[in-house]
Amino acid sequence: MKAQGYTKETIAQIGVSKVDFPSFREGDTIAVHQRIKEGDKERIQVFQGDVIAMHKQGASSTFTVRKLGAHGIAVERTFPFYSPIIKEIKRIKIGDVRRAKLYYVRDRIGKAARLKEKVMTREQKEKLAAIHEAAKSSGE
Secondary structure, three states: OOOOOOOOHHHHHHHHOOOOOOOOOOOOOEEEEEEEEEEOOEEEEEEEEEEEEOOOOOHOOOOEEEEEOOOHHHEEEEEEEOOOOOOEEEEOOEEEEOOOHHHHHOOOOOHOOOOOOOOOOOHHHHHHHHHHHHHHHHHH
């Protein structure tokens, strides 16, 4: 039996639900709160790290987060953007990068692996917060 082909509109109707995550991009430090199911219990686990890649492909959109784990070992995790296991995403820092894919960070160790943080004035932060509030209120 042949697999049925779906159009973007059909996928949008079937599998993509509206998510209210804050806007983030490559270079930002985010905390992803994910649901972990262990037996019959469910708990929330936080995975905090830098976004090194985003693939924007409609319902198949994903983003890759990289963090330094125990003993300096890096851990990367790719999350589907519209996954039901993601409960919440918080943006911790805004990164200042020039590339869309930050795979070069994989080869760096220690301080060289850090990404620059975008320095914002109070007025810029207030303006950004106002934009996010307006986007949330229009989405509801």
